Structures are given as C-alpha cells and as structure tokens.
Amino acid sequence: MCLITRIHKRISVNVSTKNLLFILPFICFVLGYSICNILIGNKTYTTPNLIGITTYEALKLTSPHQINIRIVAEKESNHIPAGTILNQKPSAGRLVKTHQPILVTTTKSPPIITAPQLTTQKQNYIETTCKDMHLKCKLYHIEYQAPAQSCIGQLPYAGDTVEDNKMTCYIAQNKVNMYIMPDLTQHSLPEVLNFLNQHSERVSIFYGSKKIKEPYTGFTKVISQKPLAGSIIKLDSKLHIYLEVA
Incomplete structure (x- = not known):
C-alpha cells in the first residue's frame, strides 16, 4: 500500500512539473510585455x-x-x-x-495630359472635346480669312503637354472684313482710281516726292504703292492709299 502511495505521489509531481513547463513561456511573455509596457509604453x-x-x-x-x-x-x-x-x-x-x-x-503628380488637335475644328467641337477632357479652354475671336467659327490656332500645340489643364484657342469671327492688298502697279491711273474710290476714302497721288492734285493729266500709270501688294488691309477702317505715278 505504501508503494502504491509513493508511485501516485511521484506521478502527480511529474504531471505538475510538465504543466508548469508548458505554461512557463506564456508566463514569461506576459511578464516581459508588462515590464516593457511599464518601462517604455507610456513614453x-x-x-x-x-x-x-x-x-x-x-x-x-x-x-x-x-x-x-x-x-x-x-x-x-x-x-x-x-x-x-x-x-x-x-x-x-x-x-x-x-x-x-x-x-x-x-x-x-497629376496625370500628364497632351493637347488634342483643335486647329481647323469648329467651336462646338472644341468646347465638347475640352469638357470631356476636363480642360479649361479660353476662346479668342479674331477677324481672319478662314471659315467662320473655326479654330485658326491653339496653345499649347497638339501633342504638347497641357499645364494646369488650360488651353487657348483662336476662333475666326463671323464677319471678316480683311483683304489682301492687290498689286496696283503698272495699271493705268484712271483704272486704279476707279477701283480705289469704291473702297477707300483717301487716295494721295505723288509724282516723285511732290503731292499732286486733280486733274491728273499727263500721268498714265502707277509705279509704286502703299500699302504694298500682299499687305493685309481692313476695309471697315479708314484706309489711306499712296500712289506714285509716272
């Protein structure tokens, strides 16, 4: 009977030791965490x-x-x-x-946006395209020999990077009253005067450096002119034309 009691006690001690060894790491972890929390956790x-x-x-x-x-x-x-x-x-x-x-x-960084091709496009297309691309497009209407409401220039150019989502477009106006000055030289003076009197309020005639007045007898043709041939002129403003005759 004493032997059985001793064996039972030894088994109990072994079981208790094993249980203690099993939970010992957890006890150490809790103690370590608590100590660290006390030392540095409240800093x-x-x-x-x-x-x-x-x-x-x-x-x-x-x-x-x-x-x-x-x-x-x-x-x-x-x-x-x-x-x-x-x-x-x-x-x-x-x-x-x-x-x-x-x-x-x-x-x-915002996404890189390249400018679309808007030159030659109509104003409605430009406004729709810029709205779809979330671009702010400022339009300037100017007189130009191009189809009305069409774009004749843009900044930035097509394919260039758009800064701040802003673009500028130049639109041809509906009323265009700009023309190219024709070459009047080598034409007869009466023919030139008849043409100019329909469009210009002031025409000055010079022979050399001296201004002459009507009647323009003895002068047959125009040898120089201002504005020069090919110049862009605006007919809705006062146009002064200088002619030199021979």
Missing part, C-alpha cells in the same frame, strides 16, 4: 511639424521615436513636389505615444 513625444516636407524627410524625424506615419489622402498638384505633406493630425506640438500614427495628407 510620450512632441509631434514635430511635418507640413511642407516630404514623407521621406518626415520618416527620418519620427522613426527614432517609433512613431508611425499613415497617408490618409492625396491631392494633385502641378506646383508642389509629389509626396509633400500638406496636412497632419495630430498637429505640431501635440503629445503622441510610441507607435501612435500621425495621419497626413500628401501631394501627388
């Missing part, structure tokens, strides 16, 4: 000012204190380098604990 640091610097520069400031940075939003910008911090929470000067994240908003 606080003053939040640095991260606005205006890049996330890489911000990490160099916060990593030694085991403070995390978490990007919660990004905003497109053409003028600020990508990755620059625009906003932070908590703000600079607030106290944060180890492993507490700082939430930041950073910049990112």
Whole structure:
C-alpha cells in the first residue's frame, strides 16, 4: 500500500512539473510585455511639424521615436513636389505615444495630359472635346480669312503637354472684313482710281516726292504703292492709299 502511495505521489509531481513547463513561456511573455509596457509604453513625444516636407524627410524625424506615419489622402498638384505633406493630425506640438500614427495628407503628380488637335475644328467641337477632357479652354475671336467659327490656332500645340489643364484657342469671327492688298502697279491711273474710290476714302497721288492734285493729266500709270501688294488691309477702317505715278 505504501508503494502504491509513493508511485501516485511521484506521478502527480511529474504531471505538475510538465504543466508548469508548458505554461512557463506564456508566463514569461506576459511578464516581459508588462515590464516593457511599464518601462517604455507610456513614453510620450512632441509631434514635430511635418507640413511642407516630404514623407521621406518626415520618416527620418519620427522613426527614432517609433512613431508611425499613415497617408490618409492625396491631392494633385502641378506646383508642389509629389509626396509633400500638406496636412497632419495630430498637429505640431501635440503629445503622441510610441507607435501612435500621425495621419497626413500628401501631394501627388497629376496625370500628364497632351493637347488634342483643335486647329481647323469648329467651336462646338472644341468646347465638347475640352469638357470631356476636363480642360479649361479660353476662346479668342479674331477677324481672319478662314471659315467662320473655326479654330485658326491653339496653345499649347497638339501633342504638347497641357499645364494646369488650360488651353487657348483662336476662333475666326463671323464677319471678316480683311483683304489682301492687290498689286496696283503698272495699271493705268484712271483704272486704279476707279477701283480705289469704291473702297477707300483717301487716295494721295505723288509724282516723285511732290503731292499732286486733280486733274491728273499727263500721268498714265502707277509705279509704286502703299500699302504694298500682299499687305493685309481692313476695309471697315479708314484706309489711306499712296500712289506714285509716272
């Protein structure tokens, strides 16, 4: 009977020892975590000012204190380098604990947009195309010898990068009153005067450097003119033409 009792006690001791060895690592972990939490878990640091610097520069400031940075939003910008911090929470000067994240908003580069081919296109097409591409297009209407409401020029040129989503287009006006000055030289003076009197209020006739007046007897043809042949003239304004005769 005594032998059985001894065996039973020995088995109980072995079982208790095994159970203790099994839970010992967990006990050590809990004790270690508690000690670390007591020693360093309650440390606080003053939040640095991260606005205006890049996330890489911000990490160099916060990593030694085991403070995390978490990007919660990004905003497109053409003028600020990508990755620059625009906003932070908590703000600079607030106290944060180890492993507490700082939430930041950073910049990112907008997608590169190339200018579409708008020259020769009608104004309605230009407005629709720019709206679909989220471009702001400023239109200038000018007098030009081209089909009405058609684009005669654009900036930036087709295929170039569009800055700030802005474009400029030049549109031919409905009323075009601009013409090319014809070559009047070598024509007879009466023929030239008959043509010019239909379009110009003032015509001056010169023989050499001397201005002459009617009647223009003895002069047969025009030898020089101003404006020169090929010049662009506007007929709805007062046009003064100078002719030299021989």
